[in-house]
Amino acid sequence: MKNLFYPDDYKPHFYDYDAAYLTSRGIRYLSCDIDNTLVTYDDPEPTDAVLSWLETLGKAGITVAFLSNNDSARVERFNAALGYYAEADAHKPLPGAVKRFLVSVGKISDRRQCAHLGDQVFTDVLTARIAGVTPLLVPPIKDKLTLFFRIKRAMEKPIVARYAKKYGKQF
Numbered sequence: 001m002k003n004l005f006y007p008d009d010y011k012p013h014f015y016d017y018d019a020a021y022l023t024s025r026g027i028r029y030l031s032c033d034i035d036n037t038l039v040t041y042d043d044p045e046p047t048d049a050v051l052s053w054l055e056t057l058g059k060a061g062i063t064v065a066f067l068s069n070n071d072s073a074r075v076e077r078f079n080a081a082l083g084y085y086a087e088a089d090a091h092k093p094l095p096g097a098v099k100r101f102l103v104s105v106g107k108i109s110d111r112r113q114c115a116h117l118g119d120q121v122f123t124d125v126l127t128a129r130i131a132g133v134t135p136l137l138v139p140p141i142k143d144k145l146t147l148f149f150r151i152k153r154a155m156e157k158p159i160v161a162r163y164a165k166k167y168g169k170q171f
């Protein structure tokens with residue numbers, strides 16, 4: 001069994017997971033975290049970089065969803081012009097939101113056709129692992145410097161260190 005906290009891949013930016021990359025891995029369904037994965041907490045709407053990335057994924061036949069633990073006001077505004085499948089208060093790392101997204105797109109023969117992209121080990125990577133889909137990780141665009149987030153990042157450190165020791169590279 002794969003480590004619950006290790007991503008299958010780690011890239012510097014969301015747009016590094018481009019259509020060619022996703023297609024080459026057989027990924028047709030991509031659920032995305034929003035905050036610090038696609039935009040900062042201060043961006044209420046998708047940036048041009050996000051929109052052009054989404055457009056290229058759409059053209060490649062990849063279905064995207066937004067699964068966020070943030071509230072519905074945030075998610076609805078972010079998704080307003082796109083109208084993708086989206087869940088606020090998604091309760092990641094519980095796998096329910098990922099599973100409901102997969103149900104929404106119909107019968108999927110192989111969970112490996114689906115990936116979840118996010119910036120947090122204990123929410124995004126874990127939710128992907130529990131749901132049986134491919135975890136793709138990015139570093140947070142800009143961390144909120146709250147005590148809660150500092151504690152979460154500190155807890156991720158030993159996992160990152162073990163991963164680096166095992167695979168000889170950082171994530």
Ligand SMILES: [Mg+2]
Nearest residue numbers: 033035036119
């Ligand atoms: Mg996030």
